[in-house]
Amino acid sequence: MLKFVHQAICDIRTTGSVFPSSPRLARAMTNSLRDHRGEKRILEVGPGTGAFTQAILSSLRGKDSLDIVEVNPVFCEHIERQLLAPFRARHSGMSIGLHQGPIESAALEGGYDFVICGLPFNNFPVALTQSIFAQILRLMRDGGELTYFEYAGVRAFKRPFVGPHGRERIAQFKAFTQKTAKSHHVTRSLVVANIPPALTVRLTKRRGNLEACSE
Numbered sequence: 001m002l003k004f005v006h007q008a009i010c011d012i013r014t015t016g017s018v019f020p021s022s023p024r025l026a027r028a029m030t031n032s033l034r035d036h037r038g039e040k041r042i043l044e045v046g047p048g049t050g051a052f053t054q055a056i057l058s059s060l061r062g063k064d065s066l067d068i069v070e071v072n073p074v075f076c077e078h079i080e081r082q083l084l085a086p087f088r089a090r091h092s093g094m095s096i097g098l099h100q101g102p103i104e105s106a107a108l109e110g111g112y113d114f115v116i117c118g119l120p121f122n123n124f125p126v127a128l129t130q131s132i133f134a135q136i137l138r139l140m141r142d143g144g145e146l147t148y149f150e151y152a153g154v155r156a157f158k159r160p161f162v163g164p165h166g167r168e169r170i171a172q173f174k175a176f177t178q179k180t181a182k183s184h185h186v187t188r189s190l191v192v193a194n195i196p197p198a199l200t201v202r203l204t205k206r207r208g209n210l211e212a213c214s215e
């Protein structure tokens with residue numbers, strides 16, 4: 001927790017929050033992994049100190065695999081030492097990869113069944129959000145599922161404080177997510193037990209559809 005707060009103070013734009021996500025939000029973000037029957041390939045983006053990583057690791061079975069992409073080297077070192085090294089020691093046959101760097105330029109093979117994404121899209125310029133969505137959709141198989149979250153009511157809360165440029169960015173982000181929801185299947189669900197309460201957004205990729213990831 002202290003490590004997360006410290007990194008948030010150092011770089012609030014990429015960390016995006018002062019507190020790590022709650023166990024209840026982690027459970028909601030990873031529901032589909034526990035329900036899935038058969039082998040699964042998972043990508044986690046932006047694990048921070050590993051609030052979702054723990055829930056992902058506990059869902060892994062047999063020949064499942066997990067790749068993790070995190071831009072902040074302090075968080076990478078933390079989850080490697082606290083979570084991944086102990087997990088690998090207990091499950092030597094399982095493929096668990098950690099990649100330090102931004103997701104938008106990560107060189108990964110793709111074909112993921114599930115992407116669990118902790119990125120603070122509301123803090124990013126819309127062009128960056130679009131390029132990250134484009135990259136994630138490219139990396140997912142058709143019918144694959146992307147789950148990300150946002151804080152409930154965050155855009156309405158911010159709007160009076162951000163000035164005309166900020167309001168324009170909020171409107172562009174809203175238009176982008178609406179377009180995305182038309183091109184793919186999207187559902188949302190509220191998790192109250194988080195500081196602040198959050199909405200999980202679950203996007204199922206339509207066959208061959210990379211649309212709505214750029215303007």
Ligand SMILES: C[S@@+](CC[C@H](N)C(=O)[O-])C[C@H]1O[C@@H](n2cnc3c(N)ncnc32)[C@H](O)[C@@H]1O
Binds near residue numbers: 015
């Ligand atoms: C809001 S924190 C979420 C951390 C954790 N998943 C949680 O919910 O507690 C966002 C995380 O995304 C990482 N991040 C931000 N931009 C990124 C990028 N372009 N590529 C990969 N990771 C990024 C940050 O360093 C941070 O760890």
